[in-house]
Amino acid sequence: MQRKRQKRYFTLFLTAFSLPILLFILIPVFSFLFKVSPTDMATTLQEKEVIASLITTFRASLWATFAATLFGIPLAYLLSRKRFYGKAFVEGILDIPIIIPHTAAGIALLSTFGTRSLFGQTTGLTIVGNELGIAIAMFFVSVPFLINTAKEGFNLVDVRYEKVAITLGASPLKAATTIAIPMAKRSIFAGMLLMWGRGVSEFGAVMILAYHPMTAPLLIYDRFESFGLAYARPVTAILVLITLLMFVFFRSLLTEKYDD
Amino acid sequence: MIKLQNISYDIGSFLLKNISFELKKGEIVALVGPSGAGKSVLLEIIAGLIEPKKGEVTELSQGEVALIFQDYMLFPHLNLFDNIGYGLKMRKKEKKEIEKAVKTIAKELSIDHLLARRVTTLSGGEKQRASLARALVVAPKVLLLDEPTAALDVLLKRELHTLIKRIHKEHNQTIILVTHDFREASLLADRVVVLDGGRVVQIGTPKQLKENPTNEFVAAFTE
Numbered sequence: 001m002q003r004k005r006q007k008r009y010f011t012l013f014l015t016a017f018s019l020p021i022l023l024f025i026l027i028p029v030f031s032f033l034f035k036v037s038p039t040d041m042a043t044t045l046q047e048k049e050v051i052a053s054l055i056t057t058f059r060a061s062l063w064a065t066f067a068a069t070l071f072g073i074p075l076a077y078l079l080s081r082k083r084f085y086g087k088a089f090v091e092g093i094l095d096i097p098i099i100i101p102h103t104a105a106g107i108a109l110l111s112t113f114g115t116r117s118l119f120g121q122t123t124g125l126t127i128v129g130n131e132l133g134i135a136i137a138m139f140f141v142s143v144p145f146l147i148n149t150a151k152e153g154f155n156l157v158d159v160r161y162e163k164v165a166i167t168l169g170a171s172p173l174k175a176a177t178t179i180a181i182p183m184a185k186r187s188i189f190a191g192m193l194l195m196w197g198r199g200v201s202e203f204g205a206v207m208i209l210a211y212h213p214m215t216a217p218l219l220i221y222d223r224f225e226s227f228g229l230a231y232a233r234p235v236t237a238i239l240v241l242i243t244l245l246m247f248v249f250f251r252s253l254l255t256e257k258y259d260d
Numbered sequence: 261m262i263k264l265q266n267i268s269y270d271i272g273s274f275l276l277k278n279i280s281f282e283l284k285k286g287e288i289v290a291l292v293g294p295s296g297a298g299k300s301v302l303l304e305i306i307a308g309l310i311e312p313k314k315g316e317v318t319e320l321s322q323g324e325v326a327l328i329f330q331d332y333m334l335f336p337h338l339n340l341f342d343n344i345g346y347g348l349k350m351r352k353k354e355k356k357e358i359e360k361a362v363k364t365i366a367k368e369l370s371i372d373h374l375l376a377r378r379v380t381t382l383s384g385g386e387k388q389r390a391s392l393a394r395a396l397v398v399a400p401k402v403l404l405l406d407e408p409t410a411a412l413d414v415l416l417k418r419e420l421h422t423l424i425k426r427i428h429k430e431h432n433q434t435i436i437l438v439t440h441d442f443r444e445a446s447l448l449a450d451r452v453v454v455l456d457g458g459r460v461v462q463i464g465t466p467k468q469l470k471e472n473p474t475n476e477f478v479a480a481f482t483e
Binding site: 158160161163164165166167168169170174178179182183 | 304307308309323325326327328329333335336337346347350351394395398404
C-alpha cells in the first residue's frame, strides 16, 4: 500500500516538473494563434507574397534535406559503425552548426561560397539572393539533426544482423543498404523530418545569404519591422499551423506505419 | 580440410595467440572455454568478419560459411521467405531457383507453412529453425553456431540438439559450435577445442579431455 502511494507521489512529482516546460512552449504559441482571426488568416493566405514565401521555405528546406540525406546517411553509418582515430573530432565538427550563432554561420557561408569567394569565382555560381543560397544556409544549420538522429538509429541496430548478412554473401554495402538502413528507417525518417523542420524555421543564416526571395521567417520579420506586430501575426500563424500539421501528420505516420 | 594456422589477434587487453587446428569435412568441433576466452572472436575470424593480425584460415573463403547467433538475428523487416532467401538473393540466383530452394529447406525444417509470416511473430522454436534454414539454404561449407543454446530453456535446448544432429546427418555439414557448456560439447561434438585466455589449452575428443586433461583448468572445466 505504501509502495503504491510512493509510486503515485513520484509520478506526481515528475508531472509537476514536466508541466511548466510544456506550458512554457504551448502558451505563447497558442495564445498568439487565438489572437489571429480566421478571416485575417484567409485574407493573408490569398496574398501572392505569402504563398511564394511559404513555397520557397518548404521547397528549399526539402532540397537541403534530400541533399543531406544523400551525404549524411553514409556519415551517420560511419560514425555508428566504425572506430577510427579522430572520431570525437568529427563528432565535434557536427556540433559547430548547433553552437555558433546562425548569423555567424551565414557570414562564414557567404565568405566561402559568395560571388567574390574562390568558389564563386571558379564556378561562376552565385548563392546570394536565390533559393540555392537559402537551401545552403538551411543545410548548414540543420544537417546535424539528421546525422545525429540517423546515427542513434544505426546504434540501435545490432551489428550482428549485418554480420549475418555478410556471411550469407552480402557485401558490406549491401548489408548496410538491405539490412541496417531499412532497420533504422524510422530514425532516418525522423531525422529528415527534424532537419526539414529546423530548416523551415531558420532565420539568421538565410537572412545573410538571401534576403530575397523571402522565406516565411524573413517575411514575418520584415512585416514586423515595417508594419508592427498585428500585421506580422497572420503570416506567423499560418507558418506555425502548416508546419505543426505537417509534423503531426508525419510523426503519426512514423509511429503507426512502422510499428512492429 | 580447413586449417587454422597460427591465428593471432589483439584488441585492447583482449588477445588470441597462435591458434592452430584442423577441421575435417563433416566434423563437428566445439570451441569451449569461459567468458572472455576468445571463442566468439575466433568464430568471427573463421567467418571472415575479422581479419586476424597474424595467421590464416586456409581452404575457406567468405561466403562458404554461415553464422548463427544465439538470438537468431532474423531480419525483422523481412518475412520468413525473404529471410531464408536472403543469401541466395545476394548470390544473384534467379527468382524461381530461390523459391524452390527456400520451399525445400523450409519443408525439411517444418516451417514451410510460415513463409509469408513476419519473423517477429514466430515462436522461439520456429525462429531457431528459421535461422538454420537461412544458413543451410546457401549450402555453406561450414556452419558456425555461436552459443546457440545459451538463452534457451531445457525443451528448446533439447530440440535444437536433435535438430543439429539431424542436419549434420542429412547434410554431412562441418560444424563449429561455440559453447561454454562442456556437457553440450560432449553431446554434439566429435572433437573439442578448449580455449582459455586466448590460447588453445587442449584439443581432443570429449572422452580424451575428460580422461586425460592436460592441466587443472581442463580437468575443472570437464567436471
